[in-house]
Amino acid sequence: MIAILVDGIVQGLQLSLMAVGITLIYGLGGVLNLAHGQFAVVGGIATALFVEAGVNPLVACALGILSAGVFGFVVDRTLLLPAYRSAGEERLLLGLLITLGLSFVVNGFLDYKYPNISLTLKLSTPSFNVAGITVRTASAVAALIAIVAFVLLFAFLKGTLLGKVIRSIIQNEVGAGLCGINPGRIRTLIVTLSAMMAGLGGVVQGLFSSLGTEMGNELTSFALIVAVVGGVRSINGTLAAGVLLGIVNAFASYFVGAYLTLIILLGTAVFTILLRPTGLFAYRT
DSSP states (O other), X not given: OHHHHHHHHHHHHHHHHHHHHHHHHHHHHSOOOTTHHHHHHHHHHHHHHHHHTXXXXXHHHHHHHHHHHHHHXXXXXXXXXXXXXXXXXHHHHHHHHHHHHHHHHHHHHHHHHOTTOEEOOOOSSOEEEXXXXXXXXXXXXXXXHHHHHHHHHHHHHHHSHHXXXXXXXXXXXXXXXXXXXXXXXXXXXXXXXXXXHHHHHHHHHHHHSOEEGGGHHHHHHHHHHHHHHHOTTOHHHHHHHHHXXXXXXXHHHHHTOHHHHHHHHHHHHHHHHHHOTTOTTOOOO
């Protein structure tokens, strides 16, 4: 049972890496990104291609994450511009349609171009013992990576001037604009950063299982559930919800199977919207 709990926490941290990007992009730009899982897949598949080309695995991971960031930057500066020029429900709907279409295009391209490519990162030591408990090395490494990433993200948002600017835009974009802040440039930075976080999530996925070209929509679905339950404008809430739902997912998969687990998670998101639309853990970053 402890092994299941550990795996659940690790899965939750990985989901949080994905979901925090959805939270940032929605909070800053008012766009709900339905292609966020594709950012992770681009990062993961790019990593696999670099490894296949003989690049050192650590360097390949860094290049893969950077590739996801570049992809996010290009998407923000091109496809999302029509959404940013609108406001309110129109921006939300345009963003949904644009990113949904993008997810189909990316899925089709990757399936056609790289049908047999997947990312699986194997570690030399498969497991180790702590106080008589067997822990998978991949789980420990994945957890460490996610924790370091979140510590750096929180330090950036709360401890730097740029981070404070980002938080001010999330709270009041119009007011920030009146203070001379350019929301467009900050949005681009955040989308790029969110895409890199998703790319990191894809690399972490490759540590404890396998990341294939077809997994984009699945990753988006899980990340969206986490963001909704945690609060789509709360990074703290997203982290808490990710860990909680990761544990629920691990135990439910063990006892009732993956299919019913997805229904349970979706039901949790629906009840959250009905009972507490701002999210179960919705307190601001």
